[in-house]
Amino acid sequence: MTASSTRRPTAATSRTAAVGAIAVAGALLLTGCGDQTKDKDKGSGESQSASKAPLADKLPQQIRDKGVIKVGSDIAYAPVEFKDDAGKTVGIDPDIAAALGKQLGVTFEFQNGTFDTLIGGLAAKRYDIAMSAMTDTKDRQEGVDADTGKKVGAGVDFVDYFTAGVSLYTNKGDDQGIKTWDDLCGKTMAVQRNTFSHDLAKDQAAKCKKDGKGTLKIEDFGTNPEAETRMRSKGADVVSADFPIAAYSVKNAGGGKYFEIVGDQVEAGPYGIAVAKDNTRLRDALKAAVQAIIDNGEYQKIVEKWGVADGAVTEAKINGGS
Structure with a gap:
């Protein structure tokens, strides 16, 4: 959407207390990233055996066969996704993806790209999903340019998993x-x-x-x-x-x-995992997996680990943005 020019403050916590809550391991300085789509990282999770994964049968067969979901992400947005001192992709999104991988029996493989190319990368089938602190908006759902109001693409579906102002x-x-x-x-x-x-x-x-x-x-x-x-x-x-x-x-x-x-x-507004409009089976599998990690407590542990529990959701939704 094109956001309203009337600013709506979010639920109040003091700025001092809120900033303190983001105390995560290490005093890491932020580093930039280019459009390096060859830069691949499996994040913090390892591939799980599909036979042991409770939601594996919900995935498209092609992804089950590969055992990998390719994730387009701008890996320079700490603490959501960034490189640690060893060059490993870490953060809120990689941790959530690893938890989803346990449910689905696949590895989420993060591939680095600039933010403004991620939805195009989905359309070009470079990625299976985009997961990059991406706000779920009607414009993105409908493939509309926020500046011109013109249709520029097919749009994407979102599986919402977090809220941030x-x-x-x-x-x-x-x-x-x-x-x-x-x-x-x-x-x-x-x-x-x-x-x-x-x-x-x-x-x-x-x-x-x-x-x-x-x-x-x-x-x-x-x-x-x-x-x-x-x-x-x-x-x-x-x-x-x-x-x-x-x-x-x-x-x-x-x-x-x-x-x-x-x-x-x-x-x-909600962060969403972006999925191509024609990939409804993958979308629905991701929704089920997000709900599963909310229900089993893994999700809460992750948001608490990164000091962002105030943005936690209790229900996975599809296209909840406005």
């Missing part, structure tokens, strides 16, 4: 007087392109112009770490990203000395 953050000690999105007028924002944050930024820029309060300049980048680097060099005043990502950066980048969150989360 969007946050603003600045260089530490230099908040530019930003408390709300309306304070962005006259500022420069760095943001990862084609993300939900990018959509919100464009909506806010139009609102600033309409209200005559100054221009919000938007600089978009292929990865979130690139946007952060731009802000660190004083080329931008503020970065916008999903709350788990913003909070992780605030906690870990520069040992917690680089950034600070300003204002509250807005526009909470």
Whole structure:
């Protein structure tokens, strides 16, 4: 969807407490990634025997035969997915994928690509699914360009598995007087392109112009770490990203000395696993597997491990975004 220009704060926890909750193992600095679709990583799970997996028979036979689900993902979005010091793909999504693999009897193989190419990669059958902190929206479901309103593709179905809002953050000690999105007028924002944050930024820029309060300049980048680097060099005043990502950066980048969150989360929405419209059997198998790990408690352990339990869901849904 094209997000509403009226900002809706999410359920309140204090920013200080929320940032503290993202204390994950290691003070890892974020590193960028290119469109390196040959970069493959099986994440934190190992292939399970399909004969022992309770939901294996729900998968398409072709995937059961291969024993692998290929996952398109922008692996530069800690703590959702990123490379650890050993070069292994880790994070919320790889852990959830490993748990799903136990239910389905397959390995989820993460392949690195820039975020704005992932849905195209599904259409080209480069990937079986896309799992990359992707917000489930009507526009993405329907294959509609959020800027023009024109149909540009077949769209995708989503299996929703998490909820996150969007946050603003600045260089530490230099908040530019930003408390709300309306304070962005006259500022420069760095943001990862084609993300939900990018959509919100464009909506806010139009609102600033309409209200005559100054221009919000938007600089978009292929990865979130690139946007952060731009802000660190004083080329931008503020970065916008999903709350788990913003909070992780605030906690870990520069040992917690680089950034600070300003204002509250807005526009909470579901993360979804994207599946091609014509792959309904895989979609339904994933939904059953997500519900299974919610019911058996594995899901809760994962979100607690990464300090993001506030975004947990209790029910797997298909196309729950609006």
